[in-house]
Amino acid sequence: MARGRKFNSNGERSKQILLEKAIELFSDKGYYQTKISDIVKAANVTQPTFYLYFKSKDALYNDLNIQFQSGFLEALESQSTEIVENGLKGFVTLLEQKLLNLFVYITENPKLTKIGFIESEQSHIVKTQLTQQIIHLIYLHDCDKDLQMYSVDMKIMIDSLVGSMERLIIIYLLEQKKLPADLANDIIQLYFWKTKETI
Amino acid sequence: MARGRKFNSNGERSKQILLEKAIELFSDKGYYQTKISDIVKAANVTQPTFYLYFKSKDALYNDLNIQFQSGFLEALESQSTEIVENGLKGFVTLLEQKLLNLFVYITENPKLTKIGFIESEQSHIVKTQLTQQIIHLIYLHDCDKDLQMYSVDMKIMIDSLVGSMERLIIIYLLEQKKLPADLANDIIQLYFWKTKETI
Amino acid sequence: MARGRKFNSNGERSKQILLEKAIELFSDKGYYQTKISDIVKAANVTQPTFYLYFKSKDALYNDLNIQFQSGFLEALESQSTEIVENGLKGFVTLLEQKLLNLFVYITENPKLTKIGFIESEQSHIVKTQLTQQIIHLIYLHDCDKDLQMYSVDMKIMIDSLVGSMERLIIIYLLEQKKLPADLANDIIQLYFWKTKETI
Amino acid sequence: MARGRKFNSNGERSKQILLEKAIELFSDKGYYQTKISDIVKAANVTQPTFYLYFKSKDALYNDLNIQFQSGFLEALESQSTEIVENGLKGFVTLLEQKLLNLFVYITENPKLTKIGFIESEQSHIVKTQLTQQIIHLIYLHDCDKDLQMYSVDMKIMIDSLVGSMERLIIIYLLEQKKLPADLANDIIQLYFWKTKETI
DNA sequence: AATGAATGAGCCTTCATTCAT
DNA sequence: GATGAATGAAGGCTCATTCAT
Structure with a gap:
């Protein structure tokens, strides 16, 4: 009443x-x-x-996606103030930095990440953008040729990397089973191992 | 009427x-x-x-998942008649063979795969099982120590591999952008590249 | 096929x-x-x-009702060959006979009885008819005045009798807890006890 | 719109x-x-x-049954404030009182009664309880032996009474053809006639 | 005489959304 | 800013019944 x-x-x-x-x-x-x-x-x-x-259930869900995406992008783009080297090493260093930022953000927002990076329709776009950003980074560091030693197409390699990231995020980050820094390092090791060693 | x-x-x-x-x-x-x-x-x-x-919408969806899973498992388990070598090389060879079988099955059943491997609730279980099967294979070939050179935990490596597979399947196989054999080879190259080269 | x-x-x-x-x-x-x-x-x-x-579910159900009703009526009308006395005593004797016939039929067809006498829509009609038949019997034996000693309206008395019959049939006959003859006797005792004793 | x-x-x-x-x-x-x-x-x-x-159609129907049952029980249990005599006479007096209460309630709620006392599955339970309550009353008044003059088992007698009540309720009360008090009196007359007269 | 296959009609229930206060 | 009360629009499922063989 x-x-x-x-x-x-x-x-x-x-x-x-x-x-x-x-x-x-x-x-x-x-x-x-x-x-x-x-x-x-x-x-x-x-x-x-x-x-x-x-406005509606759908609008709210979309808001949450936007919220995730902006946080995600921000984490991805936050420039580390250090000077960036050129070449493969510079790229790998920067990538690890960015992964770290991303993973910190994800660890701080696991539920939002599940929505925006895993479950929603829009997550496809996010992952595609992530892929493109990384490829962009490669070109920025002018090290696309360095990656030819991998004997697979660079695009596939990065797609693979992104897929790998997704699964590791689900298993280790959303479940709080690993620290952001450790996971970032693991991924870099996995994909750029030879690099690190030889350089 | x-x-x-x-x-x-x-x-x-x-x-x-x-x-x-x-x-x-x-x-x-x-x-x-x-x-x-x-x-x-x-x-x-x-x-x-x-x-x-x-029986119901739900039951049908479950049937489809079961159908996918049994095809998937069959493809995964179909023994190649060739004699299998031991050690890392044997493992990698067999794994590539199995990936090929899997990818052939997926290419032939893209829509069912999308349901059973990507979208459904049960897909989590399937991927977990896939991970375990690969790990099992590693132990069978007694080459878990060989993989220590990767400097990351084997479990994470295989989780990564499975994540990578998922994404590459979505991008290249479901969209018919690559042949099963090529994708299998690419993945093997990506994850066991050094191996191939050095042996 | x-x-x-x-x-x-x-x-x-x-x-x-x-x-x-x-x-x-x-x-x-x-x-x-x-x-x-x-x-x-x-x-x-x-x-x-x-x-x-x-012809239809409904038609079948109706058939079963008809079947019950005809068996029921037959049992009710089957003339005992004995000569029937007039007066209250004759009525009571005949009624007991008829109840016995009815109860034998019911005992032999408990499930059909449940349908036709208890559950179906038409059961109301059957019970009304039963009531009227008994009242008719009373007039036939010319003993309606004898029943005035009961100090309640005869119609009510017979309605009560029929209700009593229904419940006792359910509890004792359909469940095979009493023999037809015993139940018939009980009911007669209950409703015409004084009669029996005094006459 | x-x-x-x-x-x-x-x-x-x-x-x-x-x-x-x-x-x-x-x-x-x-x-x-x-x-x-x-x-x-x-x-x-x-x-x-x-x-x-x-919550559902079924739940509503059940609610109505509960509603009927509680009203029914309340009417049955409402203690008359008068002092209750012991023995058969006391029992009969009290029973008539209770029947009256019941019948008043039924007359005021004929449709609910049809649901809860006649049609629903649960009506069986209600009638069984009613029977037991009356039997309980008999023992309370310590007059079970007084009823042996009826030459039928007391249980059957009360079953009969309850069946009779049901039918008379349907015919006279639900159809508003008789007043509660009259019907209660009629039933008492029918079942305890000799009692009233001789005492 | 009997069946495999199919359908019209309808019922219960749920959910996002909106008024009027 | 917040709520009690209500609704439009479906959606899943069932059941008696019928056709073609």
Whole structure:
């Protein structure tokens, strides 16, 4: 019977809680198995309140993806202030740095990552972009020819790398089984091992 | 008004068409976005006919997963008749053979693979099993120590390999952009490159 | 694939089995919870065979009611060959005889009775008719005034008697807990006790 | 097109109307022939509104049974404040009182009674309980031996009484053909006539 | 006489979304 | 800012019944 604004309520706070619960539920149960009723129940508000802050279920999910993507890109692009060497070594060093940044971000946002990097439709795009960024990096360091010793096409190699990253993220990072730095190092070892050794 | 049997109807055929359309739709649109009404429309039968052959939408999806899994496992286990060498080289040779079989199966069943290896809940289990099988193979060939030169834990290496496989399958095999043999070779090159060269 | 007439099949036999299974199922589970698929499964024939012998589920149910009713009425009307006395005593003696006949029939057809006397829509009519028959009997024996000592309206008394019969049939006859003769006697005792004693 | 809340809508009222219409329809047409669409049509709401207040059709039906049973039991147990005599006379007096209470309740809730006492599966239990309560009453008044003059087993006598009650309720009470007090008196007369007279 | 195969019609239920307060 | 109450639009599934063989 009692309607209207809740005692002690606050708009931004409600939205924040809704977002948090949505991330948790979408991540744990997936988009289709998460009902809006679940989210609002978890956030302890009513359904119309949900629509006060989000246009639709789909829009919210999209928001979360955008949120993930911007964090992800930011982590990827955050320039390390150190001077970057050129050549393969410079590339590998920078890549490890970037992987580290990425993995830190992921470790700090595992549920959001599950949504934006693993489960959502848009995750395909993110992974494609990641691939392209890495390839871009290779060209920037002018070391595409150095990679020919791998005897497979560079594109395939990077696709492979990205696939490998995805799985290792799922198994080790989202489950908190490895530290970001360790995993970044492992991946670099795996893919650029000979490099490190010989140089 | 006209009820009952169609002119040239045949049970097995109807079931077959339903299966094919289901694979196509589940693969293209995903489980939740594929309605039974879509499937039966595509198969040109009515909804009750669907339930003549499948217990429920869920049961059908599960059937498809089982079907994929058994084909997948069969491909993985099909023994090549050649004598298998021991040691790393033997392992790598056999692994390439198995990847080839797998990739042939996948190329022949791209949509089913998308369902059973990429999209479904059960795909996690399949990938875990694949990982374990490869590790098992390593021990069988008694070459786990040979892999220590990779300077990363073997488990991580194989996890990485499986992740890589998944992504390359999506990009190159499901899209028919590469031949099974070529992709198998590429992966072997990527992960066991030094081996090949030095031996 | 093999269609057409079953080896050793026989029309009347199929119909008989269907009837038996239908009685059993309708009686045990009720009209709505008994599916035609249940009946034909129990009878080990296919659904179209059912429609070979019965126009519809409803028609079959109605047939069973008719069958019950005719057996019931026959039992009720079967004239005992003994000469019937007039007056209350004659009435009571005859009523007991009739109850006995009825109860024998019911004991021999418990499942059909459950359908036709307890569960079906038509059972109301049967009970009303039973009531009227008994009242008719009273007038025939010209003993309606004798019953005024009961200090309740005769109609109510007979309604009560019929209700009592129904419940005792359910509890004692359908469950085979009492013999027809015993139950008939009990009921007579209960309702015409004083009579018996004083006359 | 117009969704959302109605002008003068009120939750409790909607639920109440739904309950009333459900009682009416279940009572008139039976469980299986009453569709949820019928109920909501009668209540002038849409189907989802139904599920706002009831978990399922079955759950609602069960609720109605519970509602009937508790009213029924309450009526049966409501202690008359008068001092109760011991012996047969006390028992008969109390029983009549209780029948009266019961019949008043039934007269006030004829449709609910039809559901809970006549049609539903659970009605069997209710009648069994009623029988046991009456038998309990007999023992309480220590007059089981007094009833041996009836020359039939007491259990059968009470079963008969309950059957009689059921039928008389259907014919006279649900159809509003008799007043509660009159029917209670009639039944007492019928079953304990001699008692009344001789004492 | 009997069957394999199929269907029309409908029922229960769920879910995202929206009004009126 | 927030809610109680309600709804449009499906979706999965079942069942009696019928056709062609």
